[in-house]
Amino acid sequence: MSRIPRRVRAWGALMDRMRSMHVATMTDADIARNQTLRHVPAPVKAVVFGPRVQGVVATDAVATRSTSRAGSGVPVRVYRRSKQGDRDRPLLLYFHGGGWTLFGGLDACDHLPSVLAARLDAVVVAVDYRLAPRHPHPAQLDDCEDALLWAVDSASSLGASPARVAVVGDSAGGHLAAAVTLRARRLGGPVLSAQALIYPVVSRSVDDASMLENAGAPVLHRADMVRFLSLFTAEGAVAAAPSPEAFPEEADSLAGLPPAFVQLGSHDVLRDQGRRYTDRLEREGVAVRVAEYPDAPHGWVSYPRIMSPIFETATADLVAWLEDRLAP
Secondary structure (H helix, E strand, C coil): CCCCCHHHHHHHHHHHCCHHHCHHHCCHHHHHHHHHCCCCCHHHHHHHHCCCCCCEEEEEEEECCCCCCCCCCEEEEEEEECCCCCCCEEEEEEECCCCCCCCCCCHHHCHHHHHHHHHHCCEEEEECCCCCCCCCCCHHHHHHHHHHHHHHHCHHHHCEEEEEEEEEEECHHHHHHHHHHHHHHHHCCCCCCEEEEECCCCCCCCCCHHHHHCCCCCCCCHHHHHHHHHHHCCCCCCCCCCCCCCCHHHCCCCCCCCCEEEEEECCCCCHHHHHHHHHHHHHCCCCEEEEEECCCCCCCCCCCCCCHHHHHHHHHHHHHHHHHHCCC
């Protein structure tokens, strides 16, 4: 296994000295304060989270449906190339990470969706779903489903094709992407062409070998996952009843799900559950590709500038796979 790059290790050490950078050491007030920070200053975006790609325009909207469970609808941000072709473009739904708890407002999550819009000439809808603990599971999944249905219904006005739809998510967003595909299968639609799961959370387990090996690895500690899981479900993850929508690996069957691309980091606490989920998808007949990056901890989507070589390699792989799956 390759070593984590020095720059990434230095970033992890800096995070470890800042209470507000690890949910395990954040107070309830810290979490509430984080959730009110809707806008990220441009210099911070440029250095830490990555800027919006030039040549891409982003429009804030509200995904409103008559059956919406979020009251006034779900805030979304729609990314498109500023110069678009005449054809209907692929439609991607992007679900951000942050342990179902952090990074509301989407400003800290601008980079990847704008990259995908630029490189794929796609319409990308990023979803500002409700956050735990004020809104425990299944609020996040309900919002993502509502946004998906709205986007498919609105595909024509968005300049996208309702027949070329994929879901993409990282970390907790990877969980939401996996769970949305399970719900869409159960409800009979919409039809999805692909699911891209970037170091997804698919299990309640905090005792996998990778959890113990990488307990203090950069960005995401085992203690952070314990706290995130406790905030995610109202009962706490251990007490919660078996639920494939909360923990997709608990599904009775994964057969009939859309093709999947699962990206993992060898130094990530979530590595082993991602491996298990990939193995199950393959055993149950789902077309699946897995890419594991030997020098990667968690979080290259969140910190693309700091982890730039890892981010660029992984994102090039993601774009190539989506191009193949979403070709007209």
